Amino acid sequence: MTFSVHGQAVSRGIAIGRAVLVASSRMDVAHYFITDEQVRGEIDRLRVARDAVVEEIGRVQQGLSGLTGKDAHHELAALLDVHLMLLQDEQLQEGVKHWITERHYNAEWALTSQLEVIARQFDEMEDPYLRERKADLEQVVERVLRQMSGVASPVATPLPSEAGGLRVDWEEAEAPESHLVLIAHDLSPADMLQFKQSVFAGFVTDVGGKTSHTAIVARSMDIPAVVGARTASQLIQQDDWVIIDGDAGVLIVNPSPVLLTEYSYKQRQGEVERERLWRIKNTPAVTLDGERVELLANIEQPEDATPALAVGAVGVGLFRTEFLFMGRNGQLPDEEEQYHAYRRAVEGMHGLPVTIRTVDVGADKPLDHTRRDDHLNPALGLRAIRWSLSEPAMFLTQLRAVLRAAAHGKVNLLLPMVAHLGEIRQVLHLLGQARQQLDKRAAVHGAVRLGAMIEVPASAMTVPMFLKYFDFLSIGTNDLIQYTLAIDRVDEAVSHLYDPLHPAVLKLVANTIAECRAQGKGVSVCGEMAGDPALTRLLLGLGLRSFSMHPSQILQVKQQILRADTRKLRSWAQSVVNSDEPAQAMAD
Ligand code: PEP
Numbered sequence: 001m002t003f004s005v006h007g008q009a010v011s012r013g014i015a016i017g018r019a020v021l022v023a024s025s026r027m028d029v030a031h032y033f034i035t036d037e038q039v040r041g042e043i044d045r046l047r048v049a050r051d052a053v054v055e056e057i058g059r060v061q062q063g064l065s066g067l068t069g070k071d072a073h074h075e076l077a078a079l080l081d082v083h084l085m086l087l088q089d090e091q092l093q094e095g096v097k098h099w100i101t102e103r104h105y106n107a108e109w110a111l112t113s114q115l116e117v118i119a120r121q122f123d124e125m126e127d128p129y130l131r132e133r134k135a136d137l138e139q140v141v142e143r144v145l146r147q148m149s150g151v152a153s154p155v156a157t158p159l160p161s162e163a164g165g166l167r168v169d170w171e172e173a174e175a176p177e178s179h180l181v182l183i184a185h186d187l188s189p190a191d192m193l194q195f196k197q198s199v200f201a202g203f204v205t206d207v208g209g210k211t212s213h214t215a216i217v218a219r220s221m222d223i224p225a226v227v228g229a230r231t232a233s234q235l236i237q238q239d240d241w242v243i244i245d246g247d248a249g250v251l252i253v254n255p256s257p258v259l260l261t262e263y264s265y266k267q268r269q270g271e272v273e274r275e276r277l278w279r280i281k282n283t284p285a286v287t288l289d290g291e292r293v294e295l296l297a298n299i300e301q302p303e304d305a306t307p308a309l310a311v312g313a314v315g316v317g318l319f320r321t322e323f324l325f326m327g328r329n330g331q332l333p334d335e336e337e338q339y340h341a342y343r344r345a346v347e348g349m350h351g352l353p354v355t356i357r358t359v360d361v362g363a364d365k366p367l368d369h370t371r372r373d374d375h376l377n378p379a380l381g382l383r384a385i386r387w388s389l390s391e392p393a394m395f396l397t398q399l400r401a402v403l404r405a406a407a408h409g410k411v412n413l414l415l416p417m418v419a420h421l422g423e424i425r426q427v428l429h430l431l432g433q434a435r436q437q438l439d440k441r442a443a444v445h446g447a448v449r450l451g452a453m454i455e456v457p458a459s460a461m462t463v464p465m466f467l468k469y470f471d472f473l474s475i476g477t478n479d480l481i482q483y484t485l486a487i488d489r490v491d492e493a494v495s496h497l498y499d500p501l502h503p504a505v506l507k508l509v510a511n512t513i514a515e516c517r518a519q520g521k522g523v524s525v526c527g528e529m530a531g532d533p534a535l536t537r538l539l540l541g542l543g544l545r546s547f548s549m550h551p552s553q554i555l556q557v558k559q560q561i562l563r564a565d566t567r568k569l570r571s572w573a574q575s576v577v578n579s580d581e582p583a584q585a586m587a588d
């Protein structure tokens with residue numbers, strides 16, 4: 001049956017593929033693809049584990065046989081019979097074989113996938129006795145998984161397990177022929193980053209808002225994605241055909257042939273449009289009236305420098321270093337590891353400037369599952385610069401690593417979420433200390449330009465104070481919108497209130513740009529607003545000449561710049577900012 005699910009559009013384009021459901025279930029298993037040659041081995045691994053469980057149950061049954069006569073033991077014996085029966089159930093065995101041979105899932109993944117298929121059938125049963133057998137099936141499968149966990153996996157080295165988290169090693173994976181789309185209840189930004197090299201053609205999560213970090217990483221991968229699709233992971237079944245319309249934020253499950261044809265056509269049109277955009281990759285970003293605009297890249301890993309250069313970025317405007325720190329079970333990267341990562345990014349940009357933002361963990365970017373932020377209001381808590389200043393040894397380590405990387409190219413150091421003069425003073429003090437420590441060791445280091453992010457209304461309203469201490473400012477509109485409008489950027493329940501065009505947001509953005517320009521200081525926007533081509537003309541009209549975004553968005557924004565005449569945009573942009581209904585004013 002065809003049905004559709006609505007969510008938030010976060011990454012454009014159309015993906016069509018079979019659903020791979022990655023349940024964040026209590027059974028935390030590795031998920032990876034196997035090769036043709038490994039199919040036999042995986043089936044055997046499963047058979048050995050199943051036989052061992054059958055034996056184990058047999059031994060328990062024997063132990064019970066001397067104790068017959070007692071009701072409880074009768075019941076237990078009957079239950080064990082049910083477990084034996086379920087273990088040998090043809091649907092379970094055949095289904096698991098199907099996932100291994102046809103889809104090339106590893107044995108554990110195949111087993112949990114089939115468990116899910118059968119569990120849904122149990123859920124639909126009218127007879128309450130039969131419905132309850134689902135719990136037995138889960139127990140049996142868990143026993144088999146436990147057996148298998150003692151057996152080394154042939155290909156993949158599962159990533160360190162985190163309670164309730166995913167363990168996936170897609171890099172070793174071999175892509176099956178048909179396209180696959182990933183459906184999950186939730187994916188942490190760190191999980192999402194693992195999928196960068198994966199085979200998936202699209203992503204869907206039940207939770208999350210447009211500017212949640214999971215959505216941001218999905219967008220950086222430039223593949224269609226929808227978040228906040230609420231019950232998608234319950235409604236969609238393994239292997240269902242799914243169309244992800246990343247422009248409209250809609251999923252179509254088990255589409256009819258007519259719909260498939262229509263969306264395949266749209267998909268091809270999108271590809272043609274992208275190819276056309278590639279033609280302007282070497283064209284300088286200059287407006288019709290000759291205003292030169294700087295298009296910078298937002299990156300999460302040093303390797304992202306390559307796609308940034310490929311689309312003609314003239315530098316990195318935001319390197320989100322927190323991804324080096326996340327999902328490591330508390331083992332933070334030391335100075336050497338960080339130095340090499342930053343140096344790789346700097347060298348990867350071949351002399352173009354790289355803006356390294358100090359670690360911004362907390363809220364929706366927990367360090368890892370062991371340190372999940374359980375404070376009442378994590379977005380208002382110890383995150384970003386606040387966390388760094390509360391861990392001075394960690395912060396000094398990062399500052400030293402950045403200063404050392406600065407010896408290899410142009411580096412800007414950017415501080416997230418600064419709001420207080422006291423914070424600025426502490427940072428300056430620690431930066432001086434980091435330099436002294438390096439001098440003492442005679443370690444080579446370079447000069448950095450120092451910048452602050454304008455992410456909270458307090459900083460946007462005190463720009464002159466910031467400009468006394470910083471060489472440049474970068475407007476983080478994702479957080480600025482979150483804090484100005486008091487909406488949690490990860491909560492899909494309030495995502496309809498996320499509004500970059502709210503008059504208050506626009507006034508803060510316009511004010512920051514104007515004050516920086518008046519003092520001749522650099523200012524850029526590095527939040528998602530910078531990468532939205534629908535807002536390019538407005539930002540240009542407000543005087544912005546430096547935009548930082550995911551490499552995948554650069555060409556679309558450049559296209560807008562090439563068509564714009566800033567002389568005509570200035571008064572129009574001011575009237576939009578001064579309007580009670582800026583969205584309407586923009587359309588007029
Ligand atoms: C922002 O808040 O706009 C920003 C760029 O930082 P992040 O999205 O990483 O919080």
Ligand code: MG
Pocket residue numbers: 416455476478479
């Ligand atoms: Mg931010």
